[in-house]
Amino acid sequence: MAPIVHAQSESVLFYEQGLDCEVLWATLDAFAVEIQRNPTSIATVEISGKADDRRGNFYWDSMIRGYFVRRSIPGEKWRVKRTTLGNERRAKFWLTPVGAPPPKTEGSEWSFRYPAGTKPFIFTNGKSYSVEIGVCLDVDEIALLAKALESNPSARVNVVLIVRSAREYQRRKRNVIKTLKDQYSVAPSRIKTFKKISTKPNPYGIEPNVEYWFVP
Secondary structure, three states, X not given: OOOOOOOOOOOEEEEEEEOOHXXXXXXXXXXXXXXXXXXXXXXXXXXXXXXXXXXXXXXXXXXXHHHHHHOOOOHHHEEEXXXXXXXXXXXXXXXXXXXXXXXXXXXXXXXXXXXXXXXXEEEEOOOOOHXXXXXXXXXXXXXXXXXXXXXXXXXXXXXXXXXXXXXXHHHHHXXXXXXXXXXXXXXXXXXXXXXXXXXXXXXXOOOOOEEEEEEO
């Protein structure tokens, strides 16, 4: 069992690891226990991002922040710090006792701006893709898409709706545009919808029924 750190005069590094879904959640659970055992300390998670994966960087950042919120850990007791971009995405978990200096890290301003020439890509399959429901699906990926659109004013989203009839397409088209507009503040002028007719059986919802394409 790790020692209680309230008597330390400097920040204590408890864990350092590459980011993997199952390992991350186990680490966060263990780290939450350390936070509870050291109620006067401040928790810091450093995340180093991958230079060529903007979506992935913000996805992991949001997942870690969401964990602390769901565990109802007071906001003043934790922080997530974005650090340098490189070839690997890693995380460090620190506890800083009262009066001790915070960990010395090189902060980084992450950007959702995509360079000229970026090709359109599937940003997310949306919340209904139940194959992805598991330890990693704890991020509002549509909210990330909205942030990407906000950071790239000339970009748009192409929504491919996988349906079984024209009637279903029209119904879902109205719903998806309304949701993007009302819940995520995406202007309808930046949304295009497309129909893909599917005859493939999908009784358990294990296939995606929508594709959100980010078009820079």
